[in-house]
Amino acid sequence: MYEDWDRLYAEANLLNVPRMEGEISCFGMGGSGVVCDILSAFYPLVKDMKFADVVIAVSYSGNTTETLQVVRRALSMGKRVIAITSGGILSTLPVEKVLVRGGEQPRYAFPLLFLPLVKMLRPDLVREVIDGVNAMEAKRVAEDLLSHVRGKIPVFYASTYLGLAKRFKQEINENAKYPAFFGEIPEVNHNEVEGYAHGDSLYPVVFSSSEVDEVTARLVNARVIRVSGMRDVSLLIQSAGFLSVMLAREMGEDPTKLTRIPEGRRLVERIGG
Numbered sequence: 001m002y003e004d005w006d007r008l009y010a011e012a013n014l015l016n017v018p019r020m021e022g023e024i025s026c027f028g029m030g031g032s033g034v035v036c037d038i039l040s041a042f043y044p045l046v047k048d049m050k051f052a053d054v055v056i057a058v059s060y061s062g063n064t065t066e067t068l069q070v071v072r073r074a075l076s077m078g079k080r081v082i083a084i085t086s087g088g089i090l091s092t093l094p095v096e097k098v099l100v101r102g103g104e105q106p107r108y109a110f111p112l113l114f115l116p117l118v119k120m121l122r123p124d125l126v127r128e129v130i131d132g133v134n135a136m137e138a139k140r141v142a143e144d145l146l147s148h149v150r151g152k153i154p155v156f157y158a159s160t161y162l163g164l165a166k167r168f169k170q171e172i173n174e175n176a177k178y179p180a181f182f183g184e185i186p187e188v189n190h191n192e193v194e195g196y197a198h199g200d201s202l203y204p205v206v207f208s209s210s211e212v213d214e215v216t217a218r219l220v221n222a223r224v225i226r227v228s229g230m231r232d233v234s235l236l237i238q239s240a241g242f243l244s245v246m247l248a249r250e251m252g253e254d255p256t257k258l259t260r261i262p263e264g265r266r267l268v269e270r271i272g273g
């Protein structure tokens with residue numbers, strides 16, 4: 001699927017999206033919610049939906065309990081809600097919909113969820129997202145990272161591009177069934193960096209866009225990947241996919257199969273939506 005992302009982005013670019021104004025908040029879980037985190041580097045999203053004029057809910061399945069709960073709360077507060085989804089319960093609620101094609105794993109459908117959001121909030125960046133996709137270059141970055149991650153636990157750090165750090169962590173967890181973590185700069189400089197006195201089993205990576213990011217990298221002797229703008233982000237998101245699938249192959253894991261996440265979803269659903 002990651003090979004095919006130029007096709008998925010082209011498909012996503014055909015979708016019509018609603019116009020919007022004012023304060024926007026955006027949320028979702030896992031491979032859906034991360035599109036909001038990544039976009040927040042380029043658009044100042046409102047954290048607390050109380051202060052939002054428009055609430056964007058992202059759920060590929062449309063059946064994620066936590067996401068449905070927040071949508072119902074937003075509707076009860078009289079908010080305008082826009083859902084990016086392939087259907088499910090979410091599409092039956094009184095929300096405006098951007099309906100995308102279903103049938104993929106949410107994490108592989110990233111272009112179908114991310115591009116509509118970019119089109120809504122930063123239409124000027126759509127071209128950069130599409131141009132950033134480059135399977136050959138993304139694989140080269142992934143192969144290089146894999147050679148260092150092997151036998152270690154990767155930890156991804158960032159400030160502005162925290163969504164990118166989160167995406168690498170998620171991809172490795174879900175596709176390779178392998179531990180990975182992420183942390184926010186500058187917060188980690190006030191606690192986590194001390195842990196590196198005994199951190200030989202970790203492989204820290206900093207997505208750097210500022211001098212403070214570089215300081216963090218020096219403190220923990222991290223690999224630095226410099227990021228400047230949407231084109232880099234787009235390429236690195238694709239690299240995260242390749243890295244996680246390569247690691248899955250080495251771990252003997254099937255990237256498409258999930259066991260604990262569906263079980264967790266079932267148990268949370270039983271608690272109530």
Ligand code: PA5
Pocket residue numbers: 028029030031032033058059060061062063064067105106107174261
């Ligand atoms: O990638 C995945 O499969 C998960 O992280 C899902 O995205 C997460 O469970 C949320 O589901 P959905 O994207 O359908 O809302």
